[in-house]
Amino acid sequence: MNFDGINEKTLVLVKPDAIQRGLIGEIIGRFERKGLKMIGIKMMSLDDDLLKNHYSHLADKPFFPSLSKFMKSSPVVAMCYEGLEVVNAVRLLCGITKSREAEAGSIRGDLAMSVSCNVVHASDSVENAKKEVERFFKPEELHDYRKSDYEHVYAEDEK
Numbered sequence: 567m568n569f570d571g572i573n574e575k576t577l578v579l580v581k582p583d584a585i586q587r588g589l590i591g592e593i594i595g596r597f598e599r600k601g602l603k604m605i606g607i608k609m610m611s612l613d614d615d616l617l618k619n620h621y622s623h624l625a626d627k628p629f630f631p632s633l634s635k636f637m638k639s640s641p642v643v644a645m646c647y648e649g650l651e652v653v654n655a656v657r658l659l660c661g662i663t664k665s666r667e668a669e670a671g672s673i674r675g676d677l678a679m680s681v682s683c684n685v686v687h688a689s690d691s692v693e694n695a696k697k698e699v700e701r702f703f704k705p706e707e708l709h710d711y712r713k714s715d716y717e718h719v720y721a722e723d724e725k
């Protein structure tokens with residue numbers, strides 16, 4: 567069965583607080599253990615233009631300048647993951663925005679206390695994920711390869 571949903575993509579950013587706290591490996595490990603397929607990864611420094619687009623829904627908020635400053639305080643690690651309903655699965659793994667109320671077991675719930683310094687970004691819808699992956703990655707930075715553990719990660723009728 568050829569189920570196109572398995573190619574759904576989402577953007578994850580490891581934010582500057584996680585970079586400073588040495589949590590890159592811990593965070594990537596959680597996506598690996600979940601069974602997600604990483605198809606792109608790079609460290610990058612964000613600029614004002616990119617941040618204005620990325621956080622356009624927050625541009626009018628009073629905290630936008632400090633959010634922007636925070637996101638430029640160190641490089642971030644940008645990653646693209648692929649999988650079945652991966653946008654929703656990654657949002658659930660990350661937990662809600664306010665980390666100190668995020669569900670225990672989620673990345674924010676386990677690793678953070680703050681609203682703004684909440685260790686990760688994850689795309690919030692399939693539509694936004696498409697735009698965000700294109701914003702952060704050139705086509706040649708995304709890799710198409712066979713992941714052998716898909717045999718065990720998904721059932722026959724899911725792949």
Ligand code: IDP
Pocket residue numbers: 624629633662663681682683684686687688690
């Ligand atoms: P999300 O990251 O859970 O999708 P959004 O509402 O899209 O949450 O906000 C983007 C980011 O902006 C948050 O992850 C957080 O870093 C920051 N942010 C959101 N709301 C606030 C706030 O009320 N105060 C400070 N920072 C905020």
Ligand code: MG
Pocket residue numbers: 688690
């Ligand atoms: Mg968001």
